[in-house]
Amino acid sequence: MHDTMSKEKMKGISVKKSEDFSQWYTELVQKAELADMRYNIKGLVPYRAWASVTIKRMYDKYEKLLEKKGHLPLIMPTLIPERNFLLEADHVEGFSPQVFWVTHGGEKKLEEKLALRPTSETALYQMYSLWIRSYNDLPFKRYVSGQVFRYEGGDTRAFFRAREFHWIESHDVFATEEEARQQVVEDMEITYEMLQDEFAIPIIFFQRPEWDKFAGAVHTYAADALMDSGRVLQLPSTHLLGQNFSKPFNVTFIDTDNEEKFGYITCYGPAISRIYGAMIALLGDDQGLVLPWDLSPTQIVIIPIYRADSKEMVLEKAKELFETIEGYLPDAYIKLDDRDYVSPGEKFNEWELKGIPLRIEIGPKDIENKQVVCVNRISGEKLRIKSEELEKFIKEYSTKFTKQLKEKYAVQFETQLVSAETIDEVKKAIGNNKIACTGFCSIDFEGEACAEVVEKEVKAYVRGKRVDPETRKFEKCLVCGKPAQETVYIARSY
Amino acid sequence: MHDTMSKEKMKGISVKKSEDFSQWYTELVQKAELADMRYNIKGLVPYRAWASVTIKRMYDKYEKLLEKKGHLPLIMPTLIPERNFLLEADHVEGFSPQVFWVTHGGEKKLEEKLALRPTSETALYQMYSLWIRSYNDLPFKRYVSGQVFRYEGGDTRAFFRAREFHWIESHDVFATEEEARQQVVEDMEITYEMLQDEFAIPIIFFQRPEWDKFAGAVHTYAADALMDSGRVLQLPSTHLLGQNFSKPFNVTFIDTDNEEKFGYITCYGPAISRIYGAMIALLGDDQGLVLPWDLSPTQIVIIPIYRADSKEMVLEKAKELFETIEGYLPDAYIKLDDRDYVSPGEKFNEWELKGIPLRIEIGPKDIENKQVVCVNRISGEKLRIKSEELEKFIKEYSTKFTKQLKEKYAVQFETQLVSAETIDEVKKAIGNNKIACTGFCSIDFEGEACAEVVEKEVKAYVRGKRVDPETRKFEKCLVCGKPAQETVYIARSY
Numbered sequence: 007m008h009d010t011m012s013k014e015k016m017k018g019i020s021v022k023k024s025e026d027f028s029q030w031y032t033e034l035v036q037k038a039e040l041a042d043m044r045y046n047i048k049g050l051v052p053y054r055a056w057a058s059v060t061i062k063r064m065y066d067k068y069e070k071l072l073e074k075k076g077h078l079p080l081i082m083p084t085l086i087p088e089r090n091f092l093l094e095a096d097h098v099e100g101f102s103p104q105v106f107w108v109t110h111g112g113e114k115k116l117e118e119k120l121a122l123r124p125t126s127e128t129a130l131y132q133m134y135s136l137w138i139r140s141y142n143d144l145p146f147k148r149y150v151s152g153q154v155f156r157y158e159g160g161d162t163r164a165f166f167r168a169r170e171f172h173w174i175e176s177h178d179v180f181a182t183e184e185e186a187r188q189q190v191v192e193d194m195e196i197t198y199e200m201l202q203d204e205f206a207i208p209i210i211f212f213q214r215p216e217w218d219k220f221a222g223a224v225h226t227y228a229a230d231a232l233m234d235s236g237r238v239l240q241l242p243s244t245h246l247l248g249q250n251f252s253k254p255f256n257v258t259f260i261d262t263d264n265e266e267k268f269g270y271i272t273c274y275g276p277a278i279s280r281i282y283g284a285m286i287a288l289l290g291d292d293q294g295l296v297l298p299w300d301l302s303p304t305q306i307v308i309i310p311i312y313r314a315d316s317k318e319m320v321l322e323k324a325k326e327l328f329e330t331i332e333g334y335l336p337d338a339y340i341k342l343d344d345r346d347y348v349s350p351g352e353k354f355n356e357w358e359l360k361g362i363p364l365r366i367e368i369g370p371k372d373i374e375n376k377q378v379v380c381v382n383r384i385s386g387e388k389l390r391i392k393s394e395e396l397e398k399f400i401k402e403y404s405t406k407f408t409k410q411l412k413e414k415y416a417v418q419f420e421t422q423l424v425s426a427e428t429i430d431e432v433k434k435a436i437g438n439n440k441i442a443c444t445g446f447c448s449i450d451f452e453g454e455a456c457a458e459v460v461e462k463e464v465k466a467y468v469r470g471k472r473v474d475p476e477t478r479k480f481e482k483c484l485v486c487g488k489p490a491q492e493t494v495y496i497a498r499s500y
Numbered sequence: 501m502h503d504t505m506s507k508e509k510m511k512g513i514s515v516k517k518s519e520d521f522s523q524w525y526t527e528l529v530q531k532a533e534l535a536d537m538r539y540n541i542k543g544l545v546p547y548r549a550w551a552s553v554t555i556k557r558m559y560d561k562y563e564k565l566l567e568k569k570g571h572l573p574l575i576m577p578t579l580i581p582e583r584n585f586l587l588e589a590d591h592v593e594g595f596s597p598q599v600f601w602v603t604h605g606g607e608k609k610l611e612e613k614l615a616l617r618p619t620s621e622t623a624l625y626q627m628y629s630l631w632i633r634s635y636n637d638l639p640f641k642r643y644v645s646g647q648v649f650r651y652e653g654g655d656t657r658a659f660f661r662a663r664e665f666h667w668i669e670s671h672d673v674f675a676t677e678e679e680a681r682q683q684v685v686e687d688m689e690i691t692y693e694m695l696q697d698e699f700a701i702p703i704i705f706f707q708r709p710e711w712d713k714f715a716g717a718v719h720t721y722a723a724d725a726l727m728d729s730g731r732v733l734q735l736p737s738t739h740l741l742g743q744n745f746s747k748p749f750n751v752t753f754i755d756t757d758n759e760e761k762f763g764y765i766t767c768y769g770p771a772i773s774r775i776y777g778a779m780i781a782l783l784g785d786d787q788g789l790v791l792p793w794d795l796s797p798t799q800i801v802i803i804p805i806y807r808a809d810s811k812e813m814v815l816e817k818a819k820e821l822f823e824t825i826e827g828y829l830p831d832a833y834i835k836l837d838d839r840d841y842v843s844p845g846e847k848f849n850e851w852e853l854k855g856i857p858l859r860i861e862i863g864p865k866d867i868e869n870k871q872v873v874c875v876n877r878i879s880g881e882k883l884r885i886k887s888e889e890l891e892k893f894i895k896e897y898s899t900k901f902t903k904q905l906k907e908k909y910a911v912q913f914e915t916q917l918v919s920a921e922t923i924d925e926v927k928k929a930i931g932n933n934k935i936a937c938t939g940f941c942s943i944d945f946e947g948e949a950c951a952e953v954v955e956k957e958v959k960a961y962v963r964g965k966r967v968d969p970e971t972r973k974f975e976k977c978l979v980c981g982k983p984a985q986e987t988v989y990i991a992r993s994y
Contacts, residue, residue, distance in 0.1 A: 042627060046581050047614060052627050055572035055642065062573055078549035079556055081773075083664055084578070084616075084647060085600075087540050103606040106579075108616065110601040111651030120541060122578075122602065122616075133536060133546050142841065148549065153578060153646075157605030170577055279575075347636065 018355055022292050027235050031163070031287060038295050038359045040286065041164040049162040049169030056360055057165075057282065059303035061172065064278050065151060067204055067300075068174055071196055077147040077176050082129055084152070085120040090128035093254040097127065100221020104156040106169075122155040127222070127247075127273065130177050131255035138269065140260040141181055145189075146269075149176035165283030166239070166500055172279040179257060179269040186246055186270035190227060193244035193274040194473060197229050200276070201241060206298050206412040207231050207284050208419040209241060212470035212495065215449040215457060220273075224248040230469055230497070231284050232419050236439025238469065238497040239284050242276035289411060295361030296383055298408040305338045305404065306331060307357045311350045311369035323373050327366070334397050335404055358383065363407045364400075384410055423495075428484055429463055432496050436466050441497040445480025445490030456485035460496055469495045512849055516786050521729050525657070525781060532789050532853045534780065535658040543656040543663030550854055551659075551776065553797040555666065558772050559645060561698055561794075562668055565690055571641040571670050576623055578646070579614040584622035587748040591621065594715020598650040600663075616649040621716070621741075621767065624671050625749035632763065634754040635675055639683075640763075643670035659777025660733070660994055667771040673751060673763040680740055680764035684721060687738035687768040688967060691723050694770070695735060700792050700906040701725050701778050702913040703735060706964035706989065709943040709951060714767075718742040724963055724991070725778050726913050730933025732963065732991040733778050736770035782909060789855030790877055792902040799832045799898065800825060801851045805844045805863035817867050821860070828891050829898055852877065857901045858894075878904055917989075922978055923957050926990050930960050935991040939974025939984030950979035954990055963989045 019037060023030045035041050040057040053061065069079070085108060091098045106122040109115060123129060130150070138146050151174045162168050176193075180186045194211050201207045209229040219226040220243065228243035251257070252268040261267050289296040299305055308328055312320035321344055328342040341362075343353050350367070357365055367379040376393045384407070391399045424435040426442040435442040447453050449470055457468040471492045480490045513531060517524040529535050534551040547555065563573070579602060585592045600616040603609060617623060624644070632640050645668045656662050670687075674680045688705050695701045703723040713720040714737065722737035745751070746762040755761050783790040793799055802822055806814035815838055822836040835856075837847050844861070851859055861873040870887045878901070885893045918929040920936040929936040941947050943964055951962040965986045974984045 042630065044630060045577060045623075045627065046584070047577065047579055050577035050579055052577060052623075053575035054631075055574060058573040058575045061575060079552040080549060081547035081552045081555060081666065083539060083541065083544035083546060084649075085541055085544055085664070090540070105606060106602050106614075107604040108600050109603045110613075112597040112599060114651075119604075120600075129539075129546075133539065136536065136538060137548075142839075155578075157608075170579070172575065345636075 018359060019292065019294060023234075023290065027287075030290075030292075034286060034290055034294055034359075035164045038361070040295070043164060047169075049158070051162075051164045051168055051170075053279070056303055060297060060301045061278055061282050063301050064205070064282065065172075065174070068200055068276060068278065069149070069151060071200060072149050072174070072176055075147075075192060075196060076145070077149045077178075080130075080148045080150050082123075082126055082150045082152070084123055086123050086126075086129045088119045088121065090132065091121060093128065094222050094251055096250075097222035101125070104158060106155045106157050124154055124156045125275070126150055126154075126175055127177070127251055128255075131251050131257055131271070134177070134179060134269075135256045135258070138179060138257060138259050141262055144179060144181045144259055144269065145185060146179040147176065147189075148178070149174055163283070163500075165279050165286065168279070171277055173275055173277040175273060175275045177271065177273045179252070179259075179271050181259065181261065181267070181269065183248065183270045186248070186272050189272045190225075190244050190246050193242075193272070194227060194229075196274075197242045197244075197276065201229065201231070201281065202412065202416075204298065204300070204408070205281060205285055206408055206415060207241070207281070207288055208412075208416050210495070211473040213449065213473055214243075214470045215453060215468055215494075216451045217454045217457065218467075218470070220245045222247060222250050224250060227473055228470070230495075230499075231288065232422050232441060232497075233284070233288050233500070234415075234418060235287075236422060236436070236441065236498065237500055238441065239280070239287070239500045241281055241284060242274065244274040245272065247271040247273060288415060290361070293355075294359035296411065297361040297363070298411060299363050299404055300408070302361055302363055303339060304341045304362050305335070306340045306364045306366060306400075307353075307362045308340065308342045308366045308368065309350055309353050309357075310342075310344060311367055316370045317346075320368065320370060320373065324368050327368055327378065330396070331366075331400060334400050338404065354381075364403055384414065425478055425480075426484070426496075427480065427482075429460070432460070432466070432484065433464050436464055436496070436498060441495055442466075443478050443493060443495050444484045445482050446492045446494040447483035447486050447488045448491050449494065453483075456483055459485045464496065466496050466498045469497055469499075471495075512853060513786065513788060517728075517784065521781075524784075524786075528780060528784055528788055528853075529658045532855070534789070537658060541663075543652070545656075545658045545662055545664075547659075547773070550797055554791060554795045555772055555776050557795050558699070558776065559666075559668070562694055562770060562772065563643070563645060565694060566643050566668070566670055569641075569686060569690060570639070571643045571672075574624075574642045574644050576617075576620055576644045576646070578617055580617050580620075580623045582613045582615065584626065585615060587622065588716050588745055590744075591716035595619070598652060600649045600651050618648055618650045619769070620644055620648075620669055621671070621745055622749075625745050625751055625765070628671075628673060628763075629750045629752070632673060632751060632753050635756055638673060638675045638753055638763065639679060640673040641670065641683075642672070643668055657777070657994075659773050659780065662773070665771055666773040667769055669767060669769045671765065671767045673746070673753075673765050675753065675755060675761070675763065677742065677764045680742070680766050683766045684719075684738050684740050687736075687766070688721060688723075690768075691736045691738075691770065695723065695725070695775065696906065696910075698792065698794070698902070699775060699779055700902055700909060701735070701775070701782055702906075702910050704989070705967040707943065707967055708737075708964045709947060709962055709988075710945045711948045711951065712961075712964070714739045716741060716744050718744060721967055722964070724989075724993075725782065726916050726935060726991075727778070727782050727994070728909075728912060728916075729781075730916060730930070730935065730992065731994055732935065733774070733781070733994045735775055735778060736768065738768040739766065741765040741767060783905060784855070787849075788853035790905065791855040791857070792905060793857050793898055794902070796855055796857055797833060798835045798854075798856050799829075800834045800858045800860060800894075801847075801856045802834070802836045802860045802862065803844055803847050803851075804836075804838060805861055810864045811840075814862065814864060814867065818862050821862055821872065824890070825860075825894060828894050832898065848875075858897055878908065919972055919974075920978070920990075921974065921976075923954070926954070926960070926978065927958050930958055930990070930992060935989055936960075937972050937987060937989050938978045939976050940986045940988040941977035941980050941982045942985050943988065947977075950977060953979045958990065960990050960992045963991055963993075
């Protein structure tokens with residue numbers, strides 16, 4: 007499950023993650039063969055097999071959970087006619103500058119420009135208007151998996167920020183605002199279950215300030231992942247759209263009282279490719295990628311170590327070992343790396359770079375001692391495991407690996423938050439690669455001027471107020487000194 | 501797993517399939533809530549939940565088999581720069597008229613037009629050129645799942661023919677032509693396994709005539725499904741590209757002799773959404789959709805039948821039955837349809853329309869007699885099954901249903917082929933909704949003139965020569981009378 011690497015590429019990442027994150031990330035993506043930045047359209051990036059396998063598994067996990075929560079899939083057109091965009095004023099203002107437009111079919115100019123979907127509200131809701139008739143159809147919960155396109159300026163980075171990215175968007179309609187609000191809560195629960203438990207990425211959910219909402223939303227709730235660089239990365243966000251779209255798109259239903267009413271809509275958008283980027287960035291180390299157990303394309307690699315005179319015997323035993331372990335973990339992907347044109351040391355480096363959770367080495371001495379050497383990708387710890395203990399060891403290892411990864415970064419996360427009461431204290435925290443927690447006058451539009459001061463002075467952003475219960479309280483807004491209505495978090499972001 | 505239907509929509513399909521196939525298909529697609537033709541771009545069609553669930557399962561089955569045969573997934577950009585198209589002359593000629601072009605990002609005109617991929621050769625092979633270095637990297641087998649776009653004129657029909665459709669394309673590189681030819685054979689085997697065994701669609705593989713090849717291919721081998729209307733529908737095709745693309749895109753490798761050589765490429769493109777259309781069209785009947793067991797979103801529906809005085813008791817027993825059957829078939833999707841605002845008769849119609857393989861009815865009398873009524877979606881046969889026989893019955897039913905479907909149409913298939921020696925005989929066969937088998941001078945370019953005569957006189961097409969051993973032999977070409985080098989098949993097509 008890999009493409010052969012030339013010796014030159016095998017040298018590993020040339021910088022430490024803590025010293026030059028940007029270079030480290032770029033080299034990791036290239037050398038672990040995750041993506042290739044050399045495609046000849048700026049911001050569009052082919053994902054190679056090692057990344058694609060993981061991303062497909064992430065989709066699968068996410069879709070299964072959404073279905074468990076009552077969502078059904080839809081497959082929607084990628085193109086949206088221009089007229090649909092014009093129906094919701096904030097939405098058109100927010101997205102128009104980012105739209106790729108299709109203007110021609112063959113040589114022929116199209117009668118109407120078609121947008122490559124930057125998000126699917128304006129494609130879906132005209133159909134919802136036709137599909138939803140009565141309260142019996144509600145709640146109406148659907149999701150679309152696919153790619154979206156945003157013509158963004160500035161730097162692009164594989165998986166993190168690109169002009170085409172891969173996500174799921176769920177769009178749900180309810181009879182009442184209360185149910186819609188409950189859905190937003192459920193979306194956040196889904197996010198915690200996926201990101202924290204399955205993908206080992208610690209997050210905090212923020213209600214975004216008014217000036218930083220999704221274009222057309224009543225409220226936006228977004229998960230920020232705290233990266234070890236001290237920056238945050240916005241991950242899935244869920245939006246209470248209320249009736250902002252149901253009115254222009256005429257999404258109505260006949261209620262129990264026989265009245266026609268507008269539905270309340272929510273939408274939720276986990277960007278799978280971006281979450282994958284967050285996993286690379288947060289979980290990776292100086293040796294390369296580290297992935298949760300289920301998500302690594304291969305979970306266990308067996309590396310036979312031999313010289314010419316022991317080759318045949320070691321390869322035979324390695325093959326037996328491979329079959330034995332397949333018996334222990336029938337659902338796992340196990341690789342026996344018996345390539346004879348690559349040295350064991352190069353194999354160690356290659357599979358560390360690619361983040362395989364468990365490496366098993368077997369050589370003549372191990373065979374003699376009825377043992378194998380097991381190397382943990384997170385800690386680097388080497389253990390000699392006797393044959394009779396191997397089944398128990400491997401089964402435990404497979405269930406504990408992702409938990410071990412999750413705990414490592416959950417700890418780090420807590421140490422990154424710093425309370426601050428003044429702009430200077432916030433500056434200092436940000437300078438130390440921390441995230442500042444502080445008092446703020448308001449996250450309604452009246453607070454926007456203070457947020458602009460923060461942005462200018464600190465080069466960091468007000469991320470909003472925490473959704474989970476806030477224990478830190480402040481008296482004053484750090485900028486204007488008015489009574490603090492909110493505790494907010496300030497961070498640099500990717 | 502359904503949207504409520506209004507009474508009006510519940511009336512079922514108004515025409516018989518054999519009388520007006522086109523109207524039957526259109527109504528089935530709409531009334532079973534498979535797709536919606538009202539999206540406001542011609543030829544782009546939202547797939548509703550009932551179709552999307554099945555299509556996702558078809559993708560899953562297909563991808564698993566491709567992976568088993570050594571393919572790995574890639575996720576590729578949807579956009580391709582214009583300059584890539586210009587590299588392979590036949591390809592540009594074949595596809596340019598069908599390309600949707602992106603010309604603007606926001607308000608800004610792009611420096612270069614970007615194509616919405618009509619197929620991915622010209623995106624992939626520039627990357628293959630970078631990724632493949634030596635014979636150790638070969639064979640290099642990858643697949644891309646996603647949608648492609650073709651600005652085609654003429655009628656569009658949901659799933660069958662659309663301007664955006666959903667497929668998988670695999671692209672494989674080999675060191676030798678012989679291995680590439682072997683891959684083409686493997687692609688055909690994959691097609692038979694999927695289409696015939698899993699999707700119950702009988703097919704024949706044809707080597708297409710020179711004038712009907714994929715733009716840029718050395719040879720094209722395409723599966724034609726024989727629909728019961730007597731027309732054929734082209735389903736997956738596999739193409740020997742040889743070195744036609746590896747030369748302009750510089751896909752080379754260092755061989756064992758240390759020489760740099762051009763790879764031999766094959767590509768294979770199962771259009772999942774089209775195969776789904778073929779399932780609707782071929783397997784469906786006057787009552788609606790019929791789907792293979794695994795592919796129906798719900799395999800079993802339980803319908804409780806009660807009056808006011810027996811409601812509570814029947815619903816309780818129906819719930820018990822639901823749980824019992826879930827225990828028998830833990831992987832199946834089972835639905836208890838306990839909606840009290842829809843009559844049992846309407847429920848029968850609705851789930852027949854949607855093609856659920858097994859309907860189980862339970863009423864007071866059945867409860868008294870310790871039995872249930874089981875209704876087979878293919879035959880309509882009603883069986884009373886005693887409680888103690890239910891487990892055996894259901895387990896057998898689940899394994900035999902798809903086979904039953906497959907056998908039904910495999911028989912029909914054989915009766916559709918007719919041998920013909922003259923244009924008149926071919927005309928007659930086609931007029932009787934058959935497929936004609938006849939002698940033909942050549943499927944190289946020298947036969948093109950004869951094929952044009954057939955097209956003009958019969959309004960049908962030379963599909964090519966069978967790939968599996970041909971038992972029918974003819975002496976002369978039905979048009980020019982020269983010695984027949986080939987036995988070919990002539991059919992109308994969708």
